[in-house]
Amino acid sequence: MIRPVSSLKRGWAVLWRDNPPGAALLFSAGLTALACAVPAFYVLERSLSAGRGRWQGLLDTRIPQLLGNTLTLAAAVTLIASVLGVGLAWLVRKSDLPGRRAWQWLLALPLVIPPYVGAVAYIIILGPRGWAREIFGERVFDIFSFWGVVFVLTMFTYPYVFLICGAALKSINRNFEDVARSQGLGTAEIFWKVNLPFMRPALGAAAILVSLYVLSDFGAVAMLRYSTFTTAIYYRIDGYDNVSAAILSVALLALTLIVLGIEVRARGRRRYHQTSEVFLPPRPVKLGRWKLPALALVLAVFACSLLAPAGVLVYWASLGIARGALAGEFWRFSANSVGVAALAALAAMLLALPVVYLRSRHPSVVSGLIEKLSVSGYALPGVVIALGLIFFFSRYLPMLYGTFALLPAAYVVRFLPQAIQTGGASLNLVSPRMDEVAKSLGCSPGKVMFKVIVPLVTPGLLTGGALVFVSSLKELPATLLLRPPGFDTLSVRIWVEAGEALYHLAAPAALLIIVLSIPPLKWLLARR
Amino acid sequence: MRIIDLTTAGLWVAVIGLFLPGCGPRPDPSAGELVVYSTRGERFVQPLLDKFESETGTRVRALHAGGATIVNRLKAESRRPRADVIISNDVGALEHLRLRGLLRGFEPEGIESIEARYRALDNSWFALSARTRVLMFNRDLIGREEMPRSVRELADPKWKGRFAITRGGNSSMIAHVSALRREWGDEKTIDWLAAVNENAGAIMRGHGEIRRAVGAGEFAFGLVNNYYFHQQLREPRNNNVDAIYPDQEEGMMGAVVNAAGAGLIRGAPNEKDAESFLEWILLPENQREFSYASLEVPVNPRIEAVGEAAHISDYRVHDMPLSALGGVWEDTRLLIERSGLALELR
Known part of the structure; x- marks a missing residue:
């Protein structure tokens, strides 16, 4: 009897490379991973328990339609946002564009505007009863169309490409460009043959981010009366047809996995290295007669993605405030928003720590799997998380179902990856030798964790918490589906008031969300 | 080992404690x-x-x-x-x-x-x-005499893109379809729904959106409850609207109430x-x-x-007793779904 036990022990030690974690650490990290896997698991389970007929019915008509709608939208937005983002990044990083230092962060600012808020702004401007119609006397552009949705989503997602590709461009050593130039290549050729290949991994990552965003977006798409998987799932859940919603969710998850698979393959195929030891900062390309058109393009993008929507919101917010939109109700909604978002942020920070620590200090297949599960939420659309939680809570925790506890739970599953990422980044800066020194001085593992690790990673965790807070504040679909009666948040109010065309009531809430989103974005930009 | 057990346990208690306020005190009934x-x-x-x-x-x-x-x-x-x-x-x-x-x-x-x-x-x-189901129209875009006289005409391709309706899950829509089923039978109703789904210029979240869209001239007319027409009349702008009570002629079913x-x-x-x-x-x-x-x-x-x-006595009203709507509610919903008119938004 001794042999199997000892070989099990041996196997366990080998699995952890002779560095197994304590039971409590493993338990808390494992539980977090399981909790994050709950929504996807139950959605899958329920979809499989739906009869063949239900699947057939949806596969025959609805799924092909939605697939067409969703894929064309994701492709169009990703393509245009990539071209725009790369172009702007090149102008700002590689050319002598006037004011390029300021543009570096000005062009990233649209990230603070949630796309559904942007959609509201553009319905006000370009909608059938919008300002454009009043100025020009007729409708210039139909915002409630495929291209309307593409336009709005592009305006608020291109900054991902701009930021990520900008960082990649900045890090390209000038030596490569100098060599290319000495071989007689022009600026355009250098872009295609040197810059673009170097940017490809970054561009790929950014494009994936944009397409994942489009797949998961609910608010902007629904407000612009377009139909994708997320809106179809939302309206099914809203009509309590949860089984059909589960089937549609599985189709959407399959689509998401395919997109992620493309990234993994693309990343694996090619590698580029910075070879030189000496890094020379890039020398700006002279734009010459292209300077004015380039500046016009940058200005136009900035106007469309930030000035116009922000201006519209400020205008309506001032009208609303003059009409008493900041009454007691408004502050109650704000308190609800801030309360659940803060709970989610706090929980995310606490839950991220064991996962990050386990992954960094006890690397193994198990800790890798735990981390992967814990960050899986970033690929799950809000509607799918909401559906999974509805299944789970109504079956196993009925006393919690229908209370506001479901909101922070959904936010944590969705946004925990952000806390894990920042927490992990700051833990990686703490050398494992610190742990060893503390242990050699007689500290128990628990003491090491709380006396050494926690103080050192607190800044990173707090940043993660701030990101989770802001993301939770903006979250719309899961909030709409999971909130208890009488519990409205700012994002819910924006949805309700904008749906009734009461823009003076929607605008103050939208502005508050935007203002609260600025500090974490500043941190993100400072890091690059 | 002991300390980490205690401290991690403390961590978990803290996490659970965070979620407790939500589930904790169920509202006290006596508090009203x-x-x-x-x-x-x-x-x-x-x-x-x-x-x-x-x-x-x-x-x-x-x-x-x-x-x-x-x-x-x-x-x-x-x-x-x-x-x-x-x-x-x-x-x-x-x-x-x-x-x-x-x-x-x-x-x-x-x-x-x-x-x-x-x-x-x-x-x-x-x-x-x-409330009564009416066809509210924009007088800048269409004259009273051009308007369809009966909701049946909404299935006519000549109105393609010119009117707006709510999604099939809207309660007024469900009730309206129940009345149509009683009058026409299921087959005809399904055909009508499928044709309307094809013809409608927009399928909207609610009637409020329709009345604003028609008022602004986005669509020539829309199928709404009569009070949305009254509301649009009270708007400071975009209020050049009128409404007809459909199916009023001899032998027609009357407006649905x-x-x-x-x-x-x-x-x-x-x-x-x-x-x-x-x-x-x-x-x-x-x-x-x-x-x-x-x-x-x-x-x-x-x-x-x-x-x-x-006043309700000023126009011809469909004769279905209101409570008859209850028995067919679920059936009608299924029928709407079967017809292809999205219960959700398109």
Whole structure:
């Protein structure tokens, strides 16, 4: 009897490379991973328990339609946002564009505007009863169309490409460009043959981010009366047809996995290295007669993605405030928003720590799997998380179902990856030798964790918490589906008031969300 | 080892503690609380609920959502009801819930002010305001004589792209389709729905959106409840609208009428408050409020109607008794789904 036990022990030690974690650490990290896997698991389970007929019915008509709608939208937005983002990044990083230092962060600012808020702004401007119609006397552009949705989503997602590709461009050593130039290549050729290949991994990552965003977006798409998987799932859940919603969710998850698979393959195929030891900062390309058109393009993008929507919101917010939109109700909604978002942020920070620590200090297949599960939420659309939680809570925790506890739970599953990422980044800066020194001085593992690790990673965790807070504040679909009666948040109010065309009531809430989103974005930009 | 066990345990207690406030103290019934599910427009109902809250001190928690959402939610919660009162803009939904045993009858004071045909046999629900389905049009875009005379004509390709309707899950839409089924039979109704789905210029979230779109000239006309037309007339701009009551000619079915009202949930967690709310809403001034907020016509003839509303005796009305809507509610929903008219948005 001794042999199997000892070989099990041996196997366990080998699995952890002779560095197994304590039971409590493993338990808390494992539980977090399981909790994050709950929504996807139950959605899958329920979809499989739906009869063949239900699947057939949806596969025959609805799924092909939605697939067409969703894929064309994701492709169009990703393509245009990539071209725009790369172009702007090149102008700002590689050319002598006037004011390029300021543009570096000005062009990233649209990230603070949630796309559904942007959609509201553009319905006000370009909608059938919008300002454009009043100025020009007729409708210039139909915002409630495929291209309307593409336009709005592009305006608020291109900054991902701009930021990520900008960082990649900045890090390209000038030596490569100098060599290319000495071989007689022009600026355009250098872009295609040197810059673009170097940017490809970054561009790929950014494009994936944009397409994942489009797949998961609910608010902007629904407000612009377009139909994708997320809106179809939302309206099914809203009509309590949860089984059909589960089937549609599985189709959407399959689509998401395919997109992620493309990234993994693309990343694996090619590698580029910075070879030189000496890094020379890039020398700006002279734009010459292209300077004015380039500046016009940058200005136009900035106007469309930030000035116009922000201006519209400020205008309506001032009208609303003059009409008493900041009454007691408004502050109650704000308190609800801030309360659940803060709970989610706090929980995310606490839950991220064991996962990050386990992954960094006890690397193994198990800790890798735990981390992967814990960050899986970033690929799950809000509607799918909401559906999974509805299944789970109504079956196993009925006393919690229908209370506001479901909101922070959904936010944590969705946004925990952000806390894990920042927490992990700051833990990686703490050398494992610190742990060893503390242990050699007689500290128990628990003491090491709380006396050494926690103080050192607190800044990173707090940043993660701030990101989770802001993301939770903006979250719309899961909030709409999971909130208890009488519990409205700012994002819910924006949805309700904008749906009734009461823009003076929607605008103050939208502005508050935007203002609260600025500090974490500043941190993100400072890091690059 | 011991310390990490204790500290991690502490961490978990902290996490669980964070979630506790949500599940912790269930509202104390004696503190006076009322949970209302409403399928009417939030702006029409919330002021009335606020009035009740300020007059009685009972805290009202309201969930405003679509008709199908609320009905299905009540069914899903039937073993553990969370709502006390339902306010619905469709009597069919109320009767449907009653037939499913989800409502409870009682003898509210003041119920005799509502005619028997506007309330349930057991008074578990009663209607307060009536609405009629009309075709509201923009006078800049289309003349009265060009307008379709019957809702049947909406299936005609010549109207393609020119009108707006609500999604199939809208309660007024469900009730309307029930009336059409009774008049035409299922086959014809399905064909009509499929054709309308094809023809409609937009399928919108609600009637408020339709009236604004028609007022602004986005579409020539739209199928709405009559009070949305009255509301659009009161807008400072985009108010050059008119409406026709469809199917008025000899041999036609007449305009479809529905009503909005309230019902008592069986097993309501705050029963007493629910009953007092329903009696409170039957007070003449609150009946008035109920109809006036949305410019509907009060069911109680003693309550004066708003100025612009046509009296119900001025036009030909479809003869289906309102409570007949209840028995077919679910069937109609399934039929709408089968026809291809999205219950959700397109």
